[in-house]
Amino acid sequence: MKGAAIIAIGLFCAGCGQVADAQGKLVQTLRVRDAVGDYERARTPLDRCVKAKLVAAAYSDAKDVAETEAWEARTQADCREAAGAMHVSLPPATARP
Numbered sequence: 015m016k017g018a019a020i021i022a023i024g025l026f027c028a029g030c031g032q033v034a035d036a037q038g039k040l041v042q043t044l045r046v047r048d049a050v051g052d053y054e055r056a057r058t059p060l061d062r063c064v065k066a067k068l069v070a071a072a073y074s075d076a077k078d079v080a081e082t083e084a085w086e087a088r089t090q091a092d093c094r095e096a097a098g099a100m101h102v103s104l105p106p107a108t109a110r111p
Contacts, residue, residue, distance in 0.1 A: 042076035059096035
């Protein structure tokens with residue numbers, strides 16, 4: 015009887031990994047969509063700088079390398095614009111390992 019219960023639980027959980035993966039991808043997609051929406055609603059250069067960093071982080075967490083790199087480039091441009099608007103200078107960008 016114990017063996018049958020173990021087999022039943024094993025069969026029941028066989029698809030659990032796929033469901034968890036799908037749920038994880040959905041959460042990442044929603045997180046990216048929310049971050050991009052926040053970026054699009056940003057009104058000031060400083061706000062765009064901050065929101066671009068959050069979008070890059072969301073894509074990085076979603077393991078989307080191409081979009082992460084694109085948003086990191088946008089972050090640099092937006093943060094330079096924000097620094098210029100505030101009449102400050104940013105330190106030089108450093109290469110990431």
